[in-house]
Amino acid sequence: MIRLLLADDQALVRGALSALLSLESDLEVVAEVGSGDAVLEAVRQHRPDVVLMDVEMPGLDGISATEQVRAAFPGTRVLIVTTFGRPGFLRRAMQAGASGFVVKDTPAAQLADAVRRVHEGLRVVDPVLATDSLVAGESPLTPRETEVLRAARDGSSVAGIASRLFLSEGTVRNHLSAAIGKTQAANRAEAVLTAESNGWL
Known part of the structure:
Protein backbone atom coordinates (compact mmCIF):
# COMPACT_ATOMS: atom_id res chain seq x y z
CA MET A 1 0.00 0.00 0.00
CA GLY A 137 15.22 28.49 -20.04
CA GLU A 138 16.31 29.46 -16.54
CA SER A 139 15.29 32.65 -14.79
CA PRO A 140 17.52 35.56 -15.82
CA LEU A 141 17.00 37.17 -12.39
CA THR A 142 19.59 37.00 -9.61
CA PRO A 143 18.37 35.79 -6.19
CA ARG A 144 18.36 39.40 -4.90
CA GLU A 145 16.45 40.70 -7.94
CA THR A 146 13.91 37.91 -7.43
CA GLU A 147 13.55 38.85 -3.75
CA VAL A 148 13.06 42.55 -4.56
CA LEU A 149 10.54 41.79 -7.32
CA ARG A 150 8.61 39.49 -4.96
CA ALA A 151 8.47 42.31 -2.42
CA ALA A 152 7.17 44.64 -5.17
CA ARG A 153 4.22 42.32 -5.92
CA ASP A 154 1.87 44.15 -3.56
CA GLY A 155 2.64 47.60 -5.00
CA SER A 156 4.86 48.65 -2.08
CA SER A 157 6.89 51.83 -2.48
CA VAL A 158 10.66 51.69 -2.93
CA ALA A 159 11.00 52.91 0.66
CA GLY A 160 8.65 50.16 1.87
CA ILE A 161 10.56 47.46 0.02
CA ALA A 162 13.90 48.83 1.28
CA SER A 163 12.64 48.80 4.87
CA ARG A 164 11.26 45.26 4.60
CA LEU A 165 14.41 43.81 3.01
CA PHE A 166 16.92 45.89 5.03
CA LEU A 167 18.37 47.45 1.87
CA SER A 168 18.99 51.05 0.87
CA GLU A 169 16.44 52.68 -1.43
CA GLY A 170 19.16 53.10 -4.07
CA THR A 171 19.91 49.37 -3.99
CA VAL A 172 16.20 48.54 -4.36
CA ARG A 173 15.93 50.91 -7.35
CA ASN A 174 18.97 49.28 -8.96
CA HIS A 175 17.57 45.76 -8.52
CA LEU A 176 14.13 46.81 -9.81
CA SER A 177 15.73 48.49 -12.81
CA ALA A 178 17.80 45.36 -13.57
CA ALA A 179 14.72 43.12 -13.23
CA ILE A 180 12.69 45.39 -15.55
CA GLY A 181 15.47 45.22 -18.13
CA LYS A 182 15.91 41.46 -17.90
CA THR A 183 12.17 40.78 -18.24
CA GLN A 184 11.93 43.33 -21.09
CA ALA A 185 9.13 45.06 -19.21
CA ALA A 186 8.01 48.68 -19.36
CA ASN A 187 7.74 49.05 -15.57
CA ARG A 188 8.01 47.06 -12.35
CA ALA A 189 4.33 45.95 -12.38
CA GLU A 190 4.86 44.45 -15.84
CA ALA A 191 8.15 42.88 -14.67
CA VAL A 192 6.28 41.20 -11.79
CA LEU A 193 3.63 39.85 -14.19
CA THR A 194 6.26 38.54 -16.62
CA ALA A 195 8.26 36.88 -13.83
CA GLU A 196 5.10 35.35 -12.31
CA SER A 197 3.84 34.01 -15.65
CA ASN A 198 7.20 32.26 -16.14
CA GLY A 199 7.21 30.87 -12.59
CA TRP A 200 10.37 32.80 -11.62
CA LEU A 201 8.91 34.28 -8.43
Missing part, protein backbone atom coordinates in the same frame (compact mmCIF):
# COMPACT_ATOMS: atom_id res chain seq x y z
CA ILE A 2 1.34 3.44 -0.97
CA ARG A 3 0.64 6.01 1.73
CA LEU A 4 -0.23 9.53 0.50
CA LEU A 5 -0.32 13.01 2.01
CA LEU A 6 -2.32 15.67 0.13
CA ALA A 7 -1.18 19.29 0.49
CA ASP A 8 -3.50 21.80 -1.19
CA ASP A 9 -5.13 24.97 0.12
CA GLN A 10 -8.43 24.27 -1.69
CA ALA A 11 -10.57 21.89 0.37
CA LEU A 12 -12.67 20.96 -2.67
CA VAL A 13 -9.57 19.95 -4.65
CA ARG A 14 -8.18 17.96 -1.71
CA GLY A 15 -11.50 16.17 -1.32
CA ALA A 16 -11.72 15.33 -5.02
CA LEU A 17 -8.12 14.08 -5.16
CA SER A 18 -8.64 12.01 -2.02
CA ALA A 19 -11.84 10.44 -3.37
CA LEU A 20 -10.28 9.63 -6.75
CA LEU A 21 -7.03 8.21 -5.41
CA SER A 22 -8.78 6.19 -2.68
CA LEU A 23 -10.57 4.22 -5.43
CA GLU A 24 -7.19 2.66 -6.28
CA SER A 25 -6.62 -0.56 -4.33
CA ASP A 26 -2.91 0.16 -3.75
CA LEU A 27 -3.21 3.83 -2.69
CA GLU A 28 -4.22 5.18 0.73
CA VAL A 29 -4.62 8.85 1.67
CA VAL A 30 -3.33 9.04 5.26
CA ALA A 31 -3.49 12.83 5.78
CA GLU A 32 -4.49 16.15 4.20
CA VAL A 33 -3.20 19.67 4.93
CA GLY A 34 -4.22 23.09 3.62
CA SER A 35 -1.00 25.10 3.95
CA GLY A 36 2.68 24.74 3.20
CA ASP A 37 3.52 25.41 6.85
CA ALA A 38 1.70 22.24 7.93
CA VAL A 39 3.39 19.83 5.49
CA LEU A 40 6.57 18.95 7.38
CA GLU A 41 4.78 18.17 10.66
CA ALA A 42 2.18 16.08 8.79
CA VAL A 43 5.00 14.09 7.13
CA ARG A 44 6.61 13.61 10.55
CA GLN A 45 3.33 12.35 12.06
CA HIS A 46 1.97 10.19 9.23
CA ARG A 47 5.13 9.09 7.37
CA PRO A 48 3.61 9.05 3.86
CA ASP A 49 5.47 7.46 0.95
CA VAL A 50 4.43 10.23 -1.45
CA VAL A 51 3.31 13.83 -0.86
CA LEU A 52 1.05 15.35 -3.53
CA MET A 53 1.96 19.02 -3.24
CA ASP A 54 0.35 22.16 -4.65
CA VAL A 55 2.70 25.07 -5.48
CA GLU A 56 0.77 28.14 -4.34
CA MET A 57 -0.44 27.76 -0.77
CA PRO A 58 -0.72 30.08 2.24
CA GLY A 59 2.42 30.42 4.35
CA LEU A 60 5.21 28.34 2.90
CA ASP A 61 4.86 27.73 -0.84
CA GLY A 62 4.90 24.16 -2.15
CA ILE A 63 8.41 24.39 -3.60
CA SER A 64 9.90 25.51 -0.26
CA ALA A 65 7.86 22.83 1.54
CA THR A 66 9.24 20.24 -0.92
CA GLU A 67 12.77 21.31 -0.01
CA GLN A 68 11.99 20.91 3.71
CA VAL A 69 10.45 17.45 3.25
CA ARG A 70 13.30 16.15 1.10
CA ALA A 71 15.90 17.45 3.57
CA ALA A 72 14.22 15.96 6.64
CA PHE A 73 12.75 12.78 5.08
CA PRO A 74 14.83 11.78 2.03
CA GLY A 75 12.77 8.60 1.59
CA THR A 76 9.53 10.53 1.09
CA ARG A 77 8.86 11.40 -2.55
CA VAL A 78 7.09 14.58 -3.65
CA LEU A 79 4.79 14.86 -6.67
CA ILE A 80 3.81 18.44 -7.52
CA VAL A 81 0.16 18.63 -8.63
CA THR A 82 -0.72 22.19 -9.58
CA THR A 83 -2.99 24.44 -11.60
CA PHE A 84 0.01 26.60 -12.41
CA GLY A 85 1.89 24.77 -15.14
CA ARG A 86 4.62 27.37 -15.45
CA PRO A 87 8.06 26.41 -16.77
CA GLY A 88 9.91 28.22 -13.97
CA PHE A 89 7.89 26.33 -11.35
CA LEU A 90 8.88 23.01 -12.92
CA ARG A 91 12.58 23.88 -12.89
CA ARG A 92 12.47 25.18 -9.28
CA ALA A 93 10.44 22.18 -8.08
CA MET A 94 12.92 19.71 -9.55
CA GLN A 95 15.82 21.63 -8.04
CA ALA A 96 14.02 21.45 -4.66
CA GLY A 97 13.89 17.66 -4.91
CA ALA A 98 10.44 16.92 -6.37
CA SER A 99 10.21 13.61 -8.24
CA GLY A 100 7.35 14.67 -10.48
CA PHE A 101 5.32 17.60 -11.76
CA VAL A 102 1.81 17.31 -13.25
CA VAL A 103 -1.11 19.67 -13.72
CA LYS A 104 -4.44 19.27 -11.93
CA ASP A 105 -6.40 18.43 -15.07
CA THR A 106 -4.39 15.21 -15.47
CA PRO A 107 -6.88 12.29 -15.80
CA ALA A 108 -7.32 10.28 -12.58
CA ALA A 109 -5.80 7.08 -13.99
CA GLN A 110 -2.72 8.98 -15.17
CA LEU A 111 -2.37 10.70 -11.79
CA ALA A 112 -2.55 7.35 -9.97
CA ASP A 113 0.07 5.98 -12.36
CA ALA A 114 2.27 9.04 -11.75
CA VAL A 115 2.06 8.39 -7.98
CA ARG A 116 3.14 4.77 -8.48
CA ARG A 117 6.04 5.71 -10.74
CA VAL A 118 7.27 8.40 -8.33
CA HIS A 119 7.02 5.89 -5.48
CA GLU A 120 9.22 3.52 -7.50
CA GLY A 121 11.88 6.22 -7.73
CA LEU A 122 11.14 7.37 -11.28
CA ARG A 123 10.65 10.96 -12.45
CA VAL A 124 7.30 11.99 -13.93
CA VAL A 125 6.91 15.31 -15.74
CA ASP A 126 4.04 16.68 -17.82
CA PRO A 127 5.49 16.47 -21.38
CA VAL A 128 4.09 19.81 -22.58
CA LEU A 129 5.48 21.55 -19.53
CA ALA A 130 8.86 19.87 -19.97
CA THR A 131 9.06 21.25 -23.52
CA ASP A 132 7.98 24.72 -22.40
CA SER A 133 10.60 24.66 -19.67
CA LEU A 134 13.38 23.87 -22.14
CA VAL A 135 12.23 26.69 -24.42
CA ALA A 136 11.84 29.24 -21.60
